[in-house]
Amino acid sequence: xxxxxxxxxxxxxxxxxxxxxxxxxxxxSRPFRYSEDIGIDFAPFLRGEPGISLLYxxxxxxxxxxxxxxxxxxxxxxxxxxxxxxxxVLLNQLVDTTFLxxxxxxxxxxxxxxxxxxxxxxxxxxxxxGADLGYRYSTSLGESHDLAQVNGxxxxxxxxxxxxxxxxxxxxxxxxxxxxxxxxxxxxLEANIxxxxxxxxxxxxxxxxxxxxxxxxxLNIDANLWRLLCLSYHFGKPTPKDLPGK
Numbered sequence: 001x002x003x004x005x006x007x008x009x010x011x012x013x014x015x016x017x018x019x020x021x022x023x024x025x026x027x028x029s030r031p032f033r034y035s036e037d038i039g040i041d042f043a044p045f046l047r048g049e050p051g052i053s054l055l056y057x058x059x060x061x062x063x064x065x066x067x068x069x070x071x072x073x074x075x076x077x078x079x080x081x082x083x084x085x086x087x088x089v090l091l092n093q094l095v096d097t098t099f100l101x102x103x104x105x106x107x108x109x110x111x112x113x114x115x116x117x118x119x120x121x122x123x124x125x126x127x128x129x130g131a132d133l134g135y136r137y138s139t140s141l142g143e144s145h146d147l148a149q150v151n152g153x154x155x156x157x158x159x160x161x162x163x164x165x166x167x168x169x170x171x172x173x174x175x176x177x178x179x180x181x182x183x184x185x186x187x188x189l190e191a192n193i194x195x196x197x198x199x200x201x202x203x204x205x206x207x208x209x210x211x212x213x214x215x216x217x218x219l220n221i222d223a224n225l226w227r228l229l230c231l232s233y234h235f236g237k238p239t240p241k242d243l244p245g246k
Contacts, residue, residue, distance in 0.1 A: 035059045035236030039188055043229045044081050051109075053079025055188075055230055059119070069121045075132060077113040082106060091146065098149040105142015105162060111135065113170070126178040126186070136168040136196075144204075160211075164202040171195050178232065190228035196220045 041053040059073045084106050091099040115132020146158040176190030198220060203213040 034184065034234040037186070037232045037234040039228075039230030039232030041079065041228050041230050043226055046226065046229065047083075049081050049083045051079065051081035053077060053081070053228075055228065055232070057117075059236075071119050073117050073119055073128075075115050075117055075130065077111075077115075077132065077134070079109075079111055081109045083109075085140075085142070096150060099157075100147040100149065101144055102147060103142055103144030103162065105140055107138060107140040109136055109138045111137070111170075113172070115172075115174075117174070124180045126180070128177070129175050131171070131173050134170045134172075136166075136170060138164075138166040138168060140164040140166075158206065161205040162202070163205065164200055166198050166200040168196050168198045170197075174227070176228070180234075184234045186232045186234065188228065188230040188232055189226070190230070191223075191225050192227045193223050194221070196222070 035058065037057050039055045041055060044051045044053070054077070056076045056078075057073045058075075059071050084104070086102075086104040088100055088102045091101055093099070111134055113132045113134030115130055115134075117128045117130025119126055119128045140163070142162045144160045144162055145156050147154045148157050149155075172192045172194045174190055174192035176188055178186040178188040180186045196219070198218045199216075200218070201213070201215050203210050205211070
């Protein structure tokens, strides 16, 4: 419920700009031809994750058509997110005793992704398809404890500190759209499908002593409908063909 109630507040500034800035938008300005743009991603806030990511795009000089409504662009995504987790698992069940393990902690992710996309400009919209490759470094620190429950009463039988470090290689197919509410400003929405190969090292520490350690490799496939929600600023020198009146 928290995420749904936050959504109108997050979109209100965009709606306000859209309703009040349309008069400043001129078809003669041809805003889509600026060669570069940089955007700030607001998707983590909708997911309740503190952090920030920046998306930079550079349009290539060579275009598909003479009017430059279709072109390729390079893209770089750089970011940092932090999220919290919690869990409770059943370890064993005897006649009158239940053994559980509860845990919680924080995960921090730093990543860099580089790719390319094909852009199509139409009216006030820029549609695009693309792909990128990247590297993500993830660290997780938390605590857990084992519980024994008898007749509704819980007793802690052991406490641990949990640490995990992961090196992740990622590849993605992506699709998105930008809406220009001003010649130099747009709102962008992006979705993608990610394939990730994760190399992780996890250990459990009790009273300063490592009691278990595990190294593993996992292949993950994930779809993100709301991967990015960006407010972008467009800049760069337009070609003479893109100037007003040309």
